[in-house]
Amino acid sequence: MRTAISAIVAGVRGREGMQASGEIAGADALPSVPLDERIQALxxxxxxxxxxxxxxxxxxxxRPLAALDGSVPANLRGLDYAAGWLIYTFVQGKFWTLFSLLFGMGFAVMMTRAERAGRDFVRPYLRRSLALLGFGLIHACLIWGxxxxxxxxLVAFVLLLGFRRMRLNWLWRFALLLFLVPVLMSAVGLATTYHALHSSPxxxxxxxxxxxxxxxxxxTEVGAAEQLQRHGSYAAMxxxxxxxxxxxxxxxxxxGMQILGVFLFGAWLIRSGRMVKPQAHLPFFRGMLILTLPLGSLLALCSAWCGVTTIPGASTLRVGIGTSLMDIASMLMCLGYLSVIVLWLQHPRGARVLAWLAPAGRMALTNYLLQSLLGTWLFYGYGLGLAGYFSRAWQVVYVLVFYILQLLLSRWWLSSHRYGPMEWLWRYLTYLRQPIWSSSPR
Structure with a gap:
């Protein structure tokens, strides 16, 4: 553990020292690699x-969003309980964090490419963020809540306005601060409330x-939401x-404060060169893996033991502790998962296996929306209405089958197209010119 911490600290200080000596400055911190090529790890x-x-x-x-309490439901048994427990411990919270991290990396890559090419960055990125806001509104109101x-x-606008020119050595510090402030506020509020309640019978x-x-x-609200989801029309939903x-x-x-913190750390990983040329920073990723994944898993297990729930009536102290532990565990485990992928990509066999994920990643927006479209059509009353037939364990089977189909579909689509359908539209709205549709030679 001490070696892991030393590797991370040495990597951070070494990079900041280079910045102070003038070898690295802002977005120019990127190593001399062809950034016009996609970064495979992303x-x-x-x-x-x-x-x-x-x-x-x-x-x-x-289930309706109103029915979910963020915990493993107490009525689950057998395989359903095992599936719920494993997903809570190793999945929940970790992957929105990873997506946020990747979003921050994408921001830094786009900014660096634009600046190196002498192109405007602000206006295209504003259009890109507005387009994403439009996609989100349509998705939230017409597809899935x-x-x-x-x-x-929304956080992207803050990132652009307030943090675009931040010095490299401040990025990760602000990232840590923004991520932890809500956790600390929750802990203080919890302690204050608990003391006030128990000091007065x-x-x-x-x-x-x-x-x-x-x-x-x-x-009552949950019951109404369940009835609407099972029997309501598309317009009512x-x-x-x-x-x-x-x-x-x-x-x-x-x-948004936590998301912004994760965005900033993602931008730091790009601007410091770690995700652009990871083979030059393997000790950093090894150290981060050794530190974050075991500690994050331990905190997630402790959170699961606390029985986190948002259902009114649950123990306030226990819920608050469990929620705070899971917030921290999610970030740590996200960084651990990232390190595993980066390190595995350095081995030929690992790179061959992981290459199957890359096409789906290039079409991430399309695939994300497809998951919502199929899920709501499959489970909601205005579709097939099969929600009652999918226990927690069968949900996992369904996800794995559809995910494999998405991997195959993405690979097939990109064999003849340069972008996924939604990625093509997003790029068009960003640059206001029609991107190349087909990747096949004419």
Whole structure:
């Protein structure tokens, strides 16, 4: 563990020392490699993240969003319990973090390419973010309510306006601060509330009564949401999705702070050269793997033991501790997964296996939306209405089968096309000129 920490610290200090000596400055910190070529690790990581995102999201499609409490449901048994427990511990929270990390990397790559080519970066990136916001609104209101694209688009504006010119050695520091502030705020608020309640028996009794009333109201809302999802029309579901999206806007500020922190760390990984030329930074990735994956797994297991739930009536202290532990575990395990992929790509056999993920990663937006389209059509009442037939274990089987089909479909599509359908549209809206559609020679 001490060796791992030393490797990471030495890598960070070494890179910052180069910046101070003038060898690296801002976006020019990138090593002398052809950035016009795609960075293979990013495509592989996007393809890998699609699997984790789908494993997490599928339960949010089978059941109404209002019914989900962020924990392993207590009524699960056997394989269903094992599937729920494994997904909570090793998947939940880790892959939106990985996608956020990749988004920050994409920001840094696009900025560096534009600056090196002497092209404008701000206006194309604003158009790119506006387009993503539009995709997110359509997705959230017309397809599925668990959208994350809107959050990414809104945070992207902050990233562009406030952090584009930040010095390299400040990027990771701000990233850490922004990610941890909500966790610390939650811990302080939890401790204050817990102390206030338990220092006054009358206040505690009143709070428990309020909690019970809130719990009954929640059960009523969940029942109504289940009926709507099973029997409601597409128009009724779309209205409900729009209302849910509006209600969630205040929470985007809290979640957005953590997303911005992850974005910044992703940008640092590119600007420091680590993800551009990982073979030159293998000690850093080995150290990060040894440090983050075991520690993150331990914290996730502790969180699972706490029985995290957002259902009113649960133990406030236990829930708060479990939630905070999972927030930290998600970031650590995300970095551990990233390190595994990067290190495995350095071996010929690993690179051959992981190459199957890259086409899906190049079409990540298309594949993400396809997952939502198929899931809602399969499970919702206005589609096939099969939600009641998919237990937690069968959800995993469904995800694995469809994910393999996505890998094959992406590989087939990109054999004759340069971009996925949504990637082509996104690029068109970004640069306001028609991208090349076919990759086949004419």
């Amino acid at each position: 495509d592989v990581l996007r393809g890998f993240a699609l699997l984790g995102i789908f494993l997490m999201n599928v339960d949010y499609m089978v 668990g959208d994350v694209l809107m959050n990414y688009a 009358a206040a505690y009794t009143e709070k428990m009564h309020e909690r019970e009333q809130t719990h009954q109201k929640w059960l 779309s209205r409900q999705r729009a209302q849910d999206m509006i209600k969630s806007l205040p929470w985007m500020a809290i979640g």
